[in-house]
Amino acid sequence: MTPLRLLIVDDEPLARLRLAALVRDCPEPRCEVAGEAGNAAQALAWLAGRPCDAVLLDVQMPGTSGMELAAELKQLPRLPAVVFVTAHADHALQAFELDAVDYLTKPVRRERLQAALQRVAQRLGRYQALPAEVPALVVTERGKVWRVPVAEVLYLKAELKYVTLRTAERSYVLDESLTELAPRLGERFLRIHRNALVARDAIRALERRGAMPATPGAEADDSAEAAEGWAAQVAPTGEWLAVSRRQLAAVREAIEAARW
Incomplete structure (x- = not known):
């Protein structure tokens, strides 16, 4: 399977670094961090010239917020899936109103990130669901x-x-x-x-x-x-x-x- 192309958007460099490391640690679905951005303007500029499958998006950033950016992404010809990754748990309802695939709170666990990425792949039709029942x-x-x-x-x-x-x-x-x-x-x-x-x-x-x-x-x-x-x-x-x-x-x- 072709790896999922991910864009990480977070105004904190260390947060982007840790999230990229977690992505590399996820065994499946296969993913690659195709790019990073420190704010909404950088993210939109990056997406203007490159496709990606999903955006790992912080909520609170200087200038345009992650929620506002997610709404703007709906105008793109190829809409990427959105997974919010934030330290604030009180925006979850708004996130799902924006059709986010998942809403992860920091510090993110690898297992939760992997589950979110599996849902991204399922939405794209590029990943078979795991067995329904777990022991x-x-x-x-x-x-x-x-x-x-x-x-x-x-x-x-x-x-x-x-x-x-x-x-x-x-x-x-x-x-x-x-x-x-x-x-x-x-x-x-x-x-x-x-x-x-x-x-x-x-x-x-x-x-x-x-x-x-x-x-x-x-x-x-x-x-x-x-x-x-x-x-x-x-x-x-x-x-x-x-x-x-x-x-x-x-x-x-x-x-x-x-x-x-």
């Missing part, structure tokens, strides 16, 4: 690395800027989104709500329990569904998670198919 999730928390078997995961729930992974024994915090995690978890998990993936065999009951707490930052539709009060009980913890209207039938089917 375990690797969690880095408080300086420790944990290997959590997927078979032990009860649910994953989005909470503002992070995702909580729950097993029967304890909870973990992940910095990946549910959108990123869902394809890797496979059919064993059911999306019961915009903010929750639950293991099918962990769903014990479905009830209308009155108003459920809305997730902080939830959209109006989500808050309305929470007010209706449909919830699924997760075994063995006994916790109740909100269920969206559109997923009620799927949750009922999961309960009927389960063997307790």
